[in-house]
Amino acid sequence: xxxxxxxxxxxxxxxxxxxxxxxxxxxxxxxxxxxxxxxxxxxxxxxxxxxxxxxxxxxxxxxxxxxxxxxxxxxxxxxxxxxxxxxxxxxxxxxxxxxxxxxxxxxxxxxxxxxxxxxxxxxxxxxxxxxxxxxxxxxxxxxxxxxxxxxxxxxxxxxxxxxxxxxxxxxxxxxxxxxxxxxxxxxxxxxxxxxxxxxxxxxxxxxxxxxxxxxxxxxxxxxxxxxxxxxxxxxxxxxxxxxxxxxxxxxxxxx
Amino acid sequence: xxxxxxxxxxxxxxxxxxxxxxxxxxxxxxxxxxxxxxxxxxxxxxxxxxxxxxxxxxxxxxxxxxxxxxxxxxxxxxxxxxxxxxxxxxxxxxxxxxxxxxxxxxxxxxxxxxxxxxxxxxxxxxxxxxxxxxxxxxxxxxxxxxxxxxxxxxxxxxxxxxxxxxxxxxxxxxxxxxxxxxxxxxxxxxxxxxxxxxxxxxxxxxxxxxxxxxxxxxxxxxxxxxxxxxxxxxxxxxxxxxxxxxxxxxxxxxx
Numbered sequence: 001x002x003x004x005x006x007x008x009x010x011x012x013x014x015x016x017x018x019x020x021x022x023x024x025x026x027x028x029x030x031x032x033x034x035x036x037x038x039x040x041x042x043x044x045x046x047x048x049x050x051x052x053x054x055x056x057x058x059x060x061x062x063x064x065x066x067x068x069x070x071x072x073x074x075x076x077x078x079x080x081x082x083x084x085x086x087x088x089x090x091x092x093x094x095x096x097x098x099x100x101x102x103x104x105x106x107x108x109x110x111x112x113x114x115x116x117x118x119x120x121x122x123x124x125x126x127x128x129x130x131x132x133x134x135x136x137x138x139x140x141x142x143x144x145x146x147x148x149x150x151x152x153x154x155x156x157x158x159x160x161x162x163x164x165x166x167x168x169x170x171x172x173x174x175x176x177x178x179x180x181x182x183x184x185x186x187x188x189x190x191x192x193x194x195x196x197x198x199x200x201x202x203x204x205x206x207x208x209x210x211x212x213x214x215x216x217x218x219x220x221x222x223x224x225x226x227x228x229x230x231x232x233x234x235x236x237x238x239x240x241x242x243x244x245x246x247x248x249x250x251x252x253x254x255x
Numbered sequence: 256x257x258x259x260x261x262x263x264x265x266x267x268x269x270x271x272x273x274x275x276x277x278x279x280x281x282x283x284x285x286x287x288x289x290x291x292x293x294x295x296x297x298x299x300x301x302x303x304x305x306x307x308x309x310x311x312x313x314x315x316x317x318x319x320x321x322x323x324x325x326x327x328x329x330x331x332x333x334x335x336x337x338x339x340x341x342x343x344x345x346x347x348x349x350x351x352x353x354x355x356x357x358x359x360x361x362x363x364x365x366x367x368x369x370x371x372x373x374x375x376x377x378x379x380x381x382x383x384x385x386x387x388x389x390x391x392x393x394x395x396x397x398x399x400x401x402x403x404x405x406x407x408x409x410x411x412x413x414x415x416x417x418x419x420x421x422x423x424x425x426x427x428x429x430x431x432x433x434x435x436x437x438x439x440x441x442x443x444x445x446x447x448x449x450x451x452x453x454x455x456x457x458x459x460x461x462x463x464x465x466x467x468x469x470x471x472x473x474x475x476x477x478x479x480x481x482x483x484x485x486x487x488x489x490x491x492x493x494x495x496x497x498x499x500x501x502x503x504x505x506x507x508x509x510x
Contacts, residue, residue, distance in 0.1 A: 030411075033409065033411070034414065036404065036407045037403045037404050037407060037408065037409065037410055037414075038403055038404060039403075039404045062409060062411075063407070063409055064407070064409075097436065098435060098436060098440070098488050098490075098491065099435070099436045100433065100434075100435060100486075101433070101434050101435065101436055102432060102433045103430065103432050103433075105425065105432065106432035106433055143436065147424070147425070147428050147430045148292045148293055148294075148421070148424055149291065149292050149293060149294045149424070152291045152292060152318070152319070153292065154288065154292065154317060154318055154319075155292055156285075156288070156317075159289065159292075159414070159417055162414055162417065162418070163417070163418075163421055166403070166418055166421075169402075169403055169404070170360065170402070173402050175358065175402045177357060177358050177360065177361035178355065178356070178357045178358075178361055179355075179356050180353060180354070180355060180356070181352065181353060181354045181356055181398065185353070231355075233353050235353075236353065
């Protein structure tokens, strides 16, 4: 069984996931996998029902072995949180305790701040089916509640770990919310686009598609607006030139 | 096998989760459970490997049976998306296609807008291990990429469904990011708190704790700041009065 390291020689750069009295090895393994996907690796287990290590956890971890290998095991919640300054307890229902309750998204921002201040942070997840009891919760300072469907609230513990870990990752994520895929080509310039417009409109004039002079401006503008919206790359513009040329050159009756 | 309903008699109020060539029944069941937790219930399956219905899916759905019962099955992705106006394709890696790529959080906001405009929205999830192929992706208009640990990226398909569904739920969620648990008591007023300060400080004066007159103001203020931070409820203030009273009345030497 592991014990928390004394002193602060190595700053805690990430929160600790603490599974309290976990029942199924598969859930521990899936939680480890969820953690690693989100950049977390510190796992503590309090009195796992089937002991430790656990083959089922190993199999379900699917490559997240490093998390299981480093997992620390404790007999009690009190021991598991002893070296931490901030502890959140996940809870699904109201209790008779007066607690500050936050969403995972809000907690993620706070956790980032606490970690940046050099404080140890842990998050308690309770046993499947029963969840944390009051005696566990009062060892934490904040309750964490995932705001999902109140009419059907049955997140698996590994899924709860995933959501909390995901919010942690997103709170530190600076990737753009929207981007174009990396590509060997570049967006077309407006000049390239205007050349394409010209080519298309000349062909359409010659083929008779734009013969109604009164309607021509509106039809031309509609086509231009459509092509603008496509946000074409330089390569796509060249491809489109080819499409127009071949359709025009190789006239055929459509079946 | 189901077919999408024609016409728009019933507006699509939520996005459709579309699992393409799913391999394991357990994953379909877990995805259904994840969906229902997040207020989603519309599931479509394209060529599920083990056919449909599927016992393993049923067992893993753990109460989310309604999602499985209403699931529609199609032979191809093209048929599964035919009635939708907006389709996103989840993808984990760069491709040779020029695509607009968004995060689940950004997509959630857009999906809310599309749904509000009466448009049908679908999200494609690929088969375990291999993911969607280009032929699937070009039937969608937008790619969706979950910005997680690039060094270990192995989300289970049901976990990917959970994260996307969670972001959908959060985009429509108006619950406070931080609150006190529902409780039969109320926060103490400042007058109640000042009465508590008075009681505590008189007792501490009488017991000699505050005998150093030069230090008294700072010590009193530190205690007051601490008690303020506790954000005590009216009931807690009353309890604290009792604690002070009993400690003061029943003097004892500590062992």
